[in-house]
Amino acid sequence: xxxxxxxxxxxxxxxxxxxxxxxxxxxxxxxxxxxxxxxxxxxxxxxxxxxxxxxxxxxxxxxxxxxxxxxxxxxxxxxxxxxxxxxxxxxxxxxxxxxxxxxxxxxxxxxxxxxxxxxxxxxxxxxxxxxxxxxxxxxxxxxxxxxxxxxxxxxxxxxxxxxxxxxxxxxxxxxxxxxxxxxxxxxxxxxxxxxxxxxxxxxxxxxxxxxxxxxxxxxxxxxxxxxxxxxxxxxxxxxxxxxxxxxxxxxxxxxxxxxxxxxxxxxxxxxxxxxxxxxxxxxxxxxxxxxxxxxxxxxxxxx
Amino acid sequence: xxxxxxxxxxxxxxxxxxxxxxxxxxxxxxxxxxxxxxxxxxxxxxxxxxxxxxxxxxxxxxxxxxxxxxxxxxxxxxxxxxxxxxxxxxxxxxxxxxxxxxxxxxxxxxxxxxxxxxxxxxxxxxxxxxxxxxxxxxxxxxxxxxxxxxxxxxxxxxxxxxxxxxxxxxxxxxxxxxxxxxxxxxxxxxxxxxxxxxxxxx
Numbered sequence: 001x002x003x004x005x006x007x008x009x010x011x012x013x014x015x016x017x018x019x020x021x022x023x024x025x026x027x028x029x030x031x032x033x034x035x036x037x038x039x040x041x042x043x044x045x046x047x048x049x050x051x052x053x054x055x056x057x058x059x060x061x062x063x064x065x066x067x068x069x070x071x072x073x074x075x076x077x078x079x080x081x082x083x084x085x086x087x088x089x090x091x092x093x094x095x096x097x098x099x100x101x102x103x104x105x106x107x108x109x110x111x112x113x114x115x116x117x118x119x120x121x122x123x124x125x126x127x128x129x130x131x132x133x134x135x136x137x138x139x140x141x142x143x144x145x146x147x148x149x150x151x152x153x154x155x156x157x158x159x160x161x162x163x164x165x166x167x168x169x170x171x172x173x174x175x176x177x178x179x180x181x182x183x184x185x186x187x188x189x190x191x192x193x194x195x196x197x198x199x200x201x202x203x204x205x206x207x208x209x210x211x212x213x214x215x216x217x218x219x220x221x222x223x224x225x226x227x228x229x230x231x232x233x234x235x236x237x238x239x240x241x242x243x244x245x246x247x248x249x250x251x252x253x254x255x256x257x258x259x260x261x262x263x264x265x266x267x268x269x270x271x272x273x274x275x276x277x278x279x280x281x282x283x284x285x286x287x288x289x290x291x292x293x294x295x296x297x298x299x300x301x302x303x
Numbered sequence: 304x305x306x307x308x309x310x311x312x313x314x315x316x317x318x319x320x321x322x323x324x325x326x327x328x329x330x331x332x333x334x335x336x337x338x339x340x341x342x343x344x345x346x347x348x349x350x351x352x353x354x355x356x357x358x359x360x361x362x363x364x365x366x367x368x369x370x371x372x373x374x375x376x377x378x379x380x381x382x383x384x385x386x387x388x389x390x391x392x393x394x395x396x397x398x399x400x401x402x403x404x405x406x407x408x409x410x411x412x413x414x415x416x417x418x419x420x421x422x423x424x425x426x427x428x429x430x431x432x433x434x435x436x437x438x439x440x441x442x443x444x445x446x447x448x449x450x451x452x453x454x455x456x457x458x459x460x461x462x463x464x465x466x467x468x469x470x471x472x473x474x475x476x477x478x479x480x481x482x483x484x485x486x487x488x489x490x491x492x493x494x495x496x497x498x499x500x501x502x503x504x505x
Contacts, residue, residue: 021356024345025334026492027433134433135474178308223320224428224437226347226354228313250349250430258310283308283364290311290359 002065003119003147006140010060010102013140015052015119016112020127024249030229031129031136031246034205034268035110036261037165038074040297042114045071045091045157051118052128054140056111061101064094065145069116069154075108075167075269089159093152108167108269116151131246133206169274171266173242174281175232175257183217183254184234191215192256196275197240203272206246210276214238217254224252230259232278242267260286262293304333304375308364309354312344316371318351322439326351327425329378331386331497336374340367348496349428388423388499389490391471393462395419395504397485404447404464404481418445419483419502424469426498434473434491438500441467453479460486462502469502 019032033039130137342361
């Protein structure tokens with residue numbers, strides 16, 4: 001079989017989609033694209049419907065053995081075709097023998113490389129998402145051949161400039177306090193919303209440990225309960241942990257609130273040492289923003 | 304039961320915040336009832352809560368709370384689904400910590416095994432890793448704290464004990480529980496919150 005031959009696997013390249021639902025009662029996490037905004041744009045450009053895409057961090061290099069249409073959206077990883085620098089947030093028709101590479105981090109962390117109609121892999125528990133800790137899928141390895149059904153006749157498409165994010169090194173995360181705020185005094189909440197938090201090395205697809213002014217909960221533990229996407233838990237050392245796509249399904253630390261999903265997607269483009277602040281948002285507003293976000297991508301009209 | 308909106312697409316149902324079989328029965332019954340509601344994406348039942356994740360294009364918190372409240376009305380009188388009983392054939396000779404558990408409780412190894420097999424446990428929640436069911440409550444006569452430092456690798460199928468809980472490791476993993484036996488049981492996806500579990504000595 002021919003497809004994309006992996007010449008260099010890169011830092012942590014995995015196949016992802018919009019994530020896995022319906023199995024959390026078994027302890028199976030959601031997983032999926034860390035930045036749904038960039039992922040969904042890659043799908044929209046190709047008119048794909050929740051197909052898989054490669055989540056690329058840096059260093060991936062592949063040889064095209066079968067011509068097809070691709071889209072790349074997300075972090076600027078110095079994307080090149082045959083050694084020539086090429087802009088992203090658009091589709092390309094790639095030809096047999098082309099070499100695609102992502103050699104360096106310019107801005108952001110994660111880019112999505114999608115092919116028209118997706119790569120040929122099997123769904124597990126209803127999704128293509130790779131979750132290493134659950135032995136579902138695996139990292140992309142050197143010499144892997146990623147196959148797909150060749151597509152040639154497809155118009156060139158771009159994301160309009162206004163929709164291309166600027167991956168600044170600071171970010172405000174909008175958080176709804178609706179959750180377990182009873183465990184945090186007014187004073188601790190003030191401190192939380194008025195401090196900068198830095199992203200530490202203990203950050204991955206599961207969650208991100210932040211460092212800043214410690215927050216003291218009134219209690220150290222709660223009876224273990226389900227954890228939702230974007231939940232901010234405060235363990236005993238008072239340093240917040242933002243829980244992301246591969247979060248554990250249940251946990252027993254008090255949580256101060258939940259970060260808006262859209263902001264978690266943007267967070268996925270930050271790196272160690274970057275800074276975030278938290279800002280309150282009420283759930284009604286959060287719902288409106290989320291509906292707007294997904295409606296935009298549901299909509300088939302061209303932008 | 305109280306509702307707590309948790310995020311744009313999730314709602315927490317809190318039951319009385321205690322660990323008891325009565326509360327577990329309520330959680331189990333409600334969890335079963337919720338499976339009929341269209342637009343629910345995931346249900347994570349735990350000791351005394353259920354996290355409900357829903358499709359935001361089908362529900363908002365208020366409409367979902369109303370639907371769930373309707374379920375609550377019929378719940379008390381509804382015939383409960385018979386709880387499954389899962390038997391775990393266990394080889395207690397393949398253990399790492401039975402001596403530790405025995406000496407901690409001033410019992411013989413035989414007594415520990417007898418006490419562990421006598422209780423019918425319930426599944427209180429599933430998590431930590433895929434298929435890891437938290438079973439309780441262990442008879443306090445054999446309750447033993449976790450190891451001071453966790454082992455780097457606990458083999459799949461290890462029957463384990465920590466404080467008043469017991470469990471089976473569904474795959475190789477790091478872990479700090481006391482390993483008191485081993486089972487070839489492999490159907491970890493069959494565990495559901497509320498199920499009954501019994502260990503049988505082989």
